[in-house]
Amino acid sequence: MKVRIFDTTLRDGEQTPGVALTPDQKIAIAQRLDELGVDAIEAGFPIISDGERQAIRAITGAGLKADICGLARTEQKDIDAAASVGLKYIHTFIATSDIHLKYKLKLTREQALAKAVDAVKYAKSLGLKVEFSAEDATRTDREFLKKVFKAVTEAGADRLDIPDTVGYSTPQYIAEITKDTIDATHLPVSVHCHNDFGLAVANAISAIQAGAQCAHVTINGIGERAGNASLEELVMGLQCLQFDKKYETNINTKLLYETSRFVSKIVGVHVQPNKAIVGENAFGHESGIHTHGVLSNPLTYEPISPELVGRTRWFQVGKHAGAHGVSAMLEEYGIQPTKEQTHEILEKVKKLGDAGKHITDVELLGIAGEIMQQPGLKRLVHLAGFSVSTGIGNMPYAFVKLNVEGKDFISTDYGVGPVDASINAIQKITGETSKVRIKDYKLDSISGGSEALCEVTIKVEDAYGNQASAKSVGEDIVITSVQAMIDGINRIMLKKILKQKNLGQ
Structure with missing residues (x-):
């Protein structure tokens, strides 16, 4: 019918x-x-x-x-x-x-x-x-x-x-x-x-x-x-x-x-993360039991294929993670630790999770690089200096200093607000050095009151159409936005470098 x-x-x-x-x-x-x-x-x-x-x-x-x-x-x-x-x-x-x-x-x-x-x-x-x-x-x-x-x-x-x-x-x-x-x-x-x-x-x-x-x-x-x-x-x-x-x-x-x-x-109406079908968490998995099942057969913990509704599944590492989930996430970057190394990585992830830490892909790669003694698995972009200036009658202005693969770059720019100015300044550097530009920016408030937390989600894209997303939570909108931007840039650059490395092998 x-x-x-x-x-x-x-x-x-x-x-x-x-x-x-x-x-x-x-x-x-x-x-x-x-x-x-x-x-x-x-x-x-x-x-x-x-x-x-x-x-x-x-x-x-x-x-x-x-x-x-x-x-x-x-x-x-x-x-x-x-x-x-x-x-x-x-x-x-x-x-x-x-x-x-x-x-x-x-x-x-x-x-x-x-x-x-x-x-x-x-x-x-x-x-x-x-x-x-x-x-x-x-x-x-x-x-x-x-x-x-x-x-x-x-x-x-x-x-x-x-x-x-x-x-x-x-x-x-x-x-x-x-x-x-x-x-x-x-x-x-x-x-x-x-x-x-x-x-x-x-x-x-x-x-x-x-x-x-x-x-x-x-x-x-x-x-x-x-x-x-x-x-x-x-x-x-x-x-x-x-x-x-x-x-x-x-x-x-x-x-x-x-x-x-x-x-x-x-x-301007945010979709709750746990909403059926289109919520960000609808096809996300952290639990070790669930991740293991999905990797074996997606139907164990997914009623439908995410591709059916234009989605992709994703895994999150944290205190509930298991070895299969950690291995699957590292595999996306072409990284294959030994069983013992995977266990060490997992233990460190769980300790950070117990401390309330949200662990990004970039941080997971850093942990893996440290345990596997592969210094190449680390942040390629570091925020070395940052300040903003704003006020009534003055166009918001940002100063940013980034260290990209060991070299320092400085940029300044203006914007319609301090967040816009900061992101513009960052993009000046990354657009020239790594051809990475911001594609999407989303800000949500996740708690109320004078000490409200905000959540910033950034999507970045390189010159080849590759995309990566990153999320950051904090009290200061400008700092949280900058942190999300830097994480997104690191994700896409690491993916590209590791992909090239694996192809070369």
Whole structure:
């Protein structure tokens, strides 16, 4: 069975507190969603602003393969606004639960029903395709919900949507009302699930099993409060989990991680590291038991191949590491210590882990080089001197002194902030000496208060397209950024040198 993916990242996703997208940003995300293979894109809520209408008009005219939809209340002015920007498909809604009717709309059930019917008839008179949502459906009286869906079906609705507006449903209940709706109307049914109790994806899958043909989702599950059903989790769940029937989507799953990162960067909402499918730790392993299993057969501790979603697995050394993990990481650099040397390396790694130390690849190579008495396995780039100057009225300025393979280099540069100035100064040196440039920079706060910690992730690239990433955590954003940059440069230079050395042998 083919499941329709209706993406509402640009509408419900933008309702995430603190998120506001420009028209250009909306267009860029819409293009990525279209490349990903979504069937429908809810481009926005046309009535709310001139910028919203500008963005939707551009998206409808962009020649995308996906159906482009706009949200509208059951008001003629909303529907007119949608038609005015070139939309041929609207998603119109009105609340049907007694709590919404009494306290928000101040309408009776009969009045709400009449507004729903009138809106559908009016939209159809304009030649629009109509998907009707009964907002807060899962808290609506069950018989009244069926009555509303029957009435809008008779009025000409093309599709129906069951919103679990406050994430209140269970998988069992949403399956029951999905069956009710299908039996009463025989129209295609969608579900729009929120994640207030962490059940959005489970509820969406349960509704699909009960006969729903479409799920409303967002990239990374962003949205109001705890968010919406996550596109990547739903799609991979349908594709990979065991069901009585086979479910398929039009999503190119190899683009999931790339799309997740793109949206996260634009909207400014960090993806939690342990998030399923697209979280940084989703295919990361430290435990010696897990690493050993994955190296023997990835299916022992990975339910799916990371390449399926555009990822790669990675290993982390630390206090939970085992000999197999250490050996595998060193093998990436062409380094093969003896069994005894591996044990010594592991013991040192565990001691550092017990002290709360995060061990990077570069540090692991340094430990290996010391134990194996191979001085070439060490940091090639050292920070020998560093200072920044900033203040009101003065452009931030940085001085950096690096030791690169035994030679000292000095650089100064300006930037829009002290971090930018520092990285610019470093890149002046590494761009000339080792052809390494920064490709991506990401800053996250991982604790609050006056002594908050920040986490900086850097991706660097050399002239041959080789890439390496590094992460650093600290209290000072500038120093932490510089440390991450230096680690990233060391990683890519060591990889290149060791690769050349191994090829030469």
